[in-house]
Amino acid sequence: PFEFVEWKQPDYLKVKKFDGYWQKGLPKIDTITWRSVVDNNSRAAMMQTGEAQFTFPVPYEVADVLKAKPDLMLVAAPSIVLRYLSMNTQQKPFDNLKVRQAIAYAINKQALAKVAFNGYAEPAPGIVPPGVEYSVKLGPWPYDVAKAKQLLKEAGYPDGFETELWSGYNNSTSQKVVQFIQQQLQQVGIRTKITLL
DSSP: OEEEEEEETTTEEEEEEOTTOSSTTOOOOSEEEEEOOOOHHHHHHHHHHTSOSOOSSOOGGGHHHHHTOTTOOOOOOOOOOOOOOOOOTTSTTTTSHHHHHHHHHHOOHHHHHHHHHTTSOOOOSSSSOTTSTTOOOOOOOOOOHHHHHHHHHHTTOTTOEEEEEEESOOSHHHHHHHHHHHHHHHTTTEEEEEEEO
């Protein structure tokens, strides 16, 4: 429905309506300009001033403020997006099941949902989000620092270890997530260096 106009990295990508689109009357928008706005407060301000007509994701910490604005519509609905921490099981120490279990026990997922997503998220009950057909609820992994430390000790890492924590996103929410995980892992002796991609 749209054709390419210009891409000025990292500022914006612009497209315009494709006159030869097969479905007559569509698209109903002449142009779209996508801007990558990393800072949540800046994105929220752009919505409030009318500089932006749509934002995703909505900055969670200001969602209630945006919802109160009569000229804005906030859509909050169950999602099939699932955020997760993946580990390369081909590399030490993540090849050890007890290390992976310790990491799962070390992260308070309920607190993470409140801190980083302002309550607009919930711990995953399984490996596939509930909105996906045939998803199975396994229950959220419990938060248990003592159990995490015990597992690390059994795995041969009584003092923890050092590793890197990468985030595939570089927005304010993602920064909060990796910082929160960094703090949680530090409690059990896992020291992380953060890299935002």
